[in-house]
Amino acid sequence: MIIKQLSVFLEDRSGRLTELTKILTENDVNITALSVAETADYGIVRMVVGRPDVAKQALEKAGFSVGLTDVVCVSMPDKPGGLYTILSILAEDDINVDYMYAFSNKDVALAVIRSTEMEKLIAVLEKNELSLLSQSDIYQL
Secondary structure (H helix, E strand, C coil), X not given: CEEEEEEEEEECCCCHHXXXXXXXXXXXXXXEEEEEEECCCEEEEXXXXXXXXXXXXXXXXXXXXXXXXXXXXXXXXXCCCHHHHHHHHHHHCCXXXXXXXXXXXXXXXXXXEECCCHHHHHXXXXXXXXXXXXXXXXXXX
């Protein structure tokens, strides 16, 4: 099951991430997961939010460069080996992970995964009876 992730390009200057989160707050958009990566001149903020279309519109209106990307969010036990199990399944089926980030919430851990082979990724995870979150699941977190 595909969910939408926001990718926001930020200038490398103090306070820009604060501005981004303020806009989301003002538009009642909750951030479920967030990753920040830097390059020489800018940062890339990747976020899973409950209302990605609202967030994208609000951020673009404020002058941010925003993209929506298809990703998968898979649930796993929050214990040693949980992520290894997922990655082993993907490796066995020769699925390359472009990037991912993971986090835990109570007794469950979640991994957000991007691959160039999204349909194959979903099919393999579902074949192995792994739980994939929908956008509405994300909204409720």
